[in-house]
Amino acid sequence: MKPNPEKTRRQLGELGAMAAQTEAMERRILSIATVRLRQVKSKIDEARAQAMTGGEDAQKHYQDLVTERGQLNQVIANARAVLANS
Numbered sequence: 001m002k003p004n005p006e007k008t009r010r011q012l013g014e015l016g017a018m019a020a021q022t023e024a025m026e027r028r029i030l031s032i033a034t035v036r037l038r039q040v041k042s043k044i045d046e047a048r049a050q051a052m053t054g055g056e057d058a059q060k061h062y063q064d065l066v067t068e069r070g071q072l073n074q075v076i077a078n079a080r081a082v083l084a085n086s
Contacts, residue, residue, distance in 0.1 A: 019086065022082075022086075023082075023083065023086045026079045026082045026083050026086075027079075027083065029075065029079045030076060030079040030080065030083065033072050033075045033076050033079065034076060036072055037069065037072040037073070037076065040065055040068050040069050040072060041069065043065050044062070044065045044066060044069060047061055047062040047065055048062060050062070051063075
């Protein structure tokens with residue numbers, strides 16, 4: 001089979017476009033996750049006092065927020081790593 005330079009160029013162009021789309025999506029993920037992290041941190045501050053004085057529901061709500069904060073930190077770290085390598 002002979003190499004087809006046109007096919008190769010087209011494929012490289014498609015890969016370049018996909019890379020640009022991926023980078024744009026990672027930037028969007030990073031932005032949204034950062035905004036949500038600020039919201040969650042604020043809610044954690046409010047929920048902490050309620051968890052100390054409230055019942056099981058308040059404690060569960062606080063724990064759910066702490067878990068979400070950890071997940072958001074992971075998402076942000078992953079997005080930053082992807083963007084650093086692009």
